[in-house]
Amino acid sequence: MHAFRLLPILCVCLRAGLGAEAPVTAAEFAARALPALPVEQPHDFRAAIGNWKEPLRRNPAAKPSNSEMALSEDGWTLWIPEQAGPVLRQAAADFKEYLERAMRVRVAMEARASLENWRGAQKVIAAGVREHIPGCGAALKSRKDYHLIAEPERIAVCGFDERGVMYGLYNLEARMNLREAPFLPKDLDAPRHSLFNARMTLSGLGWMEWPDPYLSLVAHYGFDAIYASVYANPDGAMAGWPYNYMMRRQDPARMHDLIRRAARYGLDVYCPIMYHLDGTAENEAGLRKLVRRIVTEFPEIRGYMLLIEGFDYERWPSWNREDIRKWIDHWTRGVAVAAAEMHAINPAIEVLAWDYNIDFRPGAADLKRYVIDRYPSSVTAFITWENGKGFQRDGEQGYLKDYAINEIGPAEVAAAQIDQARRRGLKVYAKADTFASWQFGTFPYLPFPRQWHARYQALEKYAVDGTLESWSYGFKPNFVAELRAWYSWTGAPPLDELLRAIARREFGPGSEDLVLAAWDRFTQAIRLVPDTGPNMGTTNSIGSPFFFQKPKPRAIVVDHSWAVPGIQAGGVRVSPYWPYAPDRVILNPDFTNRTNAAARYAAPFSLPVFNKYLLLAAGEMEQGLRSYRAAALRAPAGKRPGAFREVLLAEQLQRMMRSAQAILEFEDLRLKLAGAASPAESARILNRMTAILKDEVARTRAARETQLRDSRLGYEWEQDYFYTPDVLQEKIAQLRGVLEREIPEYRRKLGLKAAH
Numbered sequence: 001m002h003a004f005r006l007l008p009i010l011c012v013c014l015r016a017g018l019g020a021e022a023p024v025t026a027a028e029f030a031a032r033a034l035p036a037l038p039v040e041q042p043h044d045f046r047a048a049i050g051n052w053k054e055p056l057r058r059n060p061a062a063k064p065s066n067s068e069m070a071l072s073e074d075g076w077t078l079w080i081p082e083q084a085g086p087v088l089r090q091a092a093a094d095f096k097e098y099l100e101r102a103m104r105v106r107v108a109m110e111a112r113a114s115l116e117n118w119r120g121a122q123k124v125i126a127a128g129v130r131e132h133i134p135g136c137g138a139a140l141k142s143r144k145d146y147h148l149i150a151e152p153e154r155i156a157v158c159g160f161d162e163r164g165v166m167y168g169l170y171n172l173e174a175r176m177n178l179r180e181a182p183f184l185p186k187d188l189d190a191p192r193h194s195l196f197n198a199r200m201t202l203s204g205l206g207w208m209e210w211p212d213p214y215l216s217l218v219a220h221y222g223f224d225a226i227y228a229s230v231y232a233n234p235d236g237a238m239a240g241w242p243y244n245y246m247m248r249r250q251d252p253a254r255m256h257d258l259i260r261r262a263a264r265y266g267l268d269v270y271c272p273i274m275y276h277l278d279g280t281a282e283n284e285a286g287l288r289k290l291v292r293r294i295v296t297e298f299p300e301i302r303g304y305m306l307l308i309e310g311f312d313y314e315r316w317p318s319w320n321r322e323d324i325r326k327w328i329d330h331w332t333r334g335v336a337v338a339a340a341e342m343h344a345i346n347p348a349i350e351v352l353a354w355d356y357n358i359d360f361r362p363g364a365a366d367l368k369r370y371v372i373d374r375y376p377s378s379v380t381a382f383i384t385w386e387n388g389k390g391f392q393r394d395g396e397q398g399y400l401k402d403y404a405i406n407e408i409g410p411a412e413v414a415a416a417q418i419d420q421a422r423r424r425g426l427k428v429y430a431k432a433d434t435f436a437s438w439q440f441g442t443f444p445y446l447p448f449p450r451q452w453h454a455r456y457q458a459l460e461k462y463a464v465d466g467t468l469e470s471w472s473y474g475f476k477p478n479f480v481a482e483l484r485a486w487y488s489w490t491g492a493p494p495l496d497e498l499l500r501a502i503a504r505r506e507f508g509p510g511s512e513d514l515v516l517a518a519w520d521r522f523t524q525a526i527r528l529v530p531d532t533g534p535n536m537g538t539t540n541s542i543g544s545p546f547f548f549q550k551p552k553p554r555a556i557v558v559d560h561s562w563a564v565p566g567i568q569a570g571g572v573r574v575s576p577y578w579p580y581a582p583d584r585v586i587l588n589p590d591f592t593n594r595t596n597a598a599a600r601y602a603a604p605f606s607l608p609v610f611n612k613y614l615l616l617a618a619g620e621m622e623q624g625l626r627s628y629r630a631a632a633l634r635a636p637a638g639k640r641p642g643a644f645r646e647v648l649l650a651e652q653l654q655r656m657m658r659s660a661q662a663i664l665e666f667e668d669l670r671l672k673l674a675g676a677a678s679p680a681e682s683a684r685i686l687n688r689m690t691a692i693l694k695d696e697v698a699r700t701r702a703a704r705e706t707q708l709r710d711s712r713l714g715y716e717w718e719q720d721y722f723y724t725p726d727v728l729q730e731k732i733a734q735l736r737g738v739l740e741r742e743i744p745e746y747r748r749k750l751g752l753k754a755a756h
Helices: 003-015 026-036 042-051 086-102 162-179 212-220 252-264 281-297 324-345 362-374 412-424 451-461 479-486 495-507 511-526 537-543 597-603 607-633 640-674 679-707 725-750
Strands: 069-071 076-081 106-113 124-129 144-152 153-161 182-187 188-194 198-203 225-227 270-271 276-279 303-307 311-313 352-353 380-384 390-393 395-398 430-431 466-468 565-569 572-575 578-583
Touching: 026 607, 026 640, 026 679, 042 212, 086 106, 086 124, 086 144, 086 212, 086 252, 086 578, 106 495, 144 162, 153 162, 162 182, 162 212, 162 479, 162 495, 198 270, 212 252, 212 352, 212 640, 276 281, 276 324, 281 324, 281 495, 281 725, 303 311, 303 380, 303 640, 324 352, 324 430, 362 412, 380 412, 380 451, 390 578, 412 430, 451 495, 479 495, 495 511, 495 607, 511 565, 511 607, 511 640, 537 578, 537 640, 537 679, 537 725, 578 725, 597 607, 597 640, 607 640, 679 725
Parallel strands: 076 106, 076 124, 124 153, 198 225, 198 466, 225 270, 270 303, 276 311, 303 352, 352 380, 380 430, 430 466
Antiparallel strands: 069 182, 144 153, 144 188, 390 395, 565 572, 572 578
């Protein structure tokens, strides 16, 4: 299928030496990598990121090229204007600390009445808005733009505003990080224009968990805003059903504190407004009162999200509602009322209207255009970038069911909404994943750099004005998010050049071709994956049990009392048979054998096609992992732990693909076993099911060892951990129970011999 891609990759691997020796298997790699990495406890990553300190990054072996200048270890001074505001002062202090901690360059900082003579100064870094630095920044146009000038004895960083200066300083850090040394081009002259009015992210640590070091980290990765916090009014007001019982209420004092602290790092705050509309005059009056109270209490909040999940009308909209346009009329009426009240107090507030789950399938373009037409002219249309995008596998037509990166986007409905918004003169913001996705919702980032870059190009092509780039998995530092920061301004280096520099830094010199070959293969793999739902599959398959017979409940079951049946944990439904994760992220068989749960999961694709492409994707991952493992094993000693972790993360992605296929095949066979026409057919099915289980036991053991060394895996704070090492140990026990007890008992019942 991808023969046109394979030959160049094969040649690269042969040149790098991979073809000269047998590829290293996953087990062989684990034997080398696992003992070299410390064991972590769940949540350890949160402390590491939340207490972030800039590490030593300088490579003592690095030497400047003839085209580069080097900052000496001392003698440099960082100039800022006396009248600098808190954003510039904080960024300058961060930059000074970076040079000292990461690059071993000692820098004095001086607040000066004037920076005008920077051209005649020696060993000076002048940082200020363009009005303060003559000869720098004339081409800057809007907020966050900056201009970098580097000469052997002086550097200028000027911004359109103080945020621009901040991002300019952080881009100097990014350039030095790529070189692992305080080197810059001698003739650097780079005006850079921000491509987005706003780039938002959610916390990757937890709901309302925004420690100062983490806020600084978010700004360093090019974000200028945070979304805090989902499903809660900022003043603590109760939301409508069902949110009034299952979601946390906000502490207004905590929100005020976050707004104040975030502002120091150049970060604006966006938040939701939660309200249940019912169309009555009394209800509308209540909405007006709520909005006025919130906007008055929090004048610094830059924008408010009116998301159907929480800012809703009547009941959750169904794709099959006959009156969906009437529903839209009522919902957009609520949007218009809220926007009018906000803008009566502050016309600059951004009102983001997000019609997320009004039918996003490819055929709903006209309906989604209708939504845009019903918005008041004062709001920003907030669209979901990729959800609903149509794609084919072997002639079968499917669409993205949730946030995913196997398709670049935009979805057909998103493109229609962008077009309609442009016709009306509305700004367009998008929920657009750029480094992680619900497709693998328990991963900190997804190493598919070329696929991500293609999405960045599409966002630029469609001139999206702003982005929300994560949902509840949030932001955790990683090289893909670093890549995204580069491509959020004009003037980024060519992709191959940037990827090669990142590969060299992460794996060491001499392995760049191996790493790039791996990333190419990984990108090909994700383009094959058909699994795009938010449920079991690639989100949680490695943590999902394989049921053969209906198990005994593991938790209290309420089936016959006056209580509503079902088990709730924090408002999340869990299974009585596997109460370690939300019920929706395990595959629950129909033990009456009337429906095929595996086929239902794969729909609209047929199960054979769905499973075929999961295995093809896993195969592409393995091809990439061969060169990835080789690169990590030859990495210099100081880089080896980081390189090992990168490989183990990719290994876990491949396991998710294979486990998803395995559980679907197993469930399909379980159903076929119930209808088997002969003992011979039953024996054949049982033999295959046994083989699947044995492979899954080995996969789960490997996954457990990996997660023991990377506590980021399995975590997604909407439900905290979907799987932990202890849960994976429980899964191993469950699989062995099926292997060693349930299937042998079934064989004896049928009079079949035990499997060999």
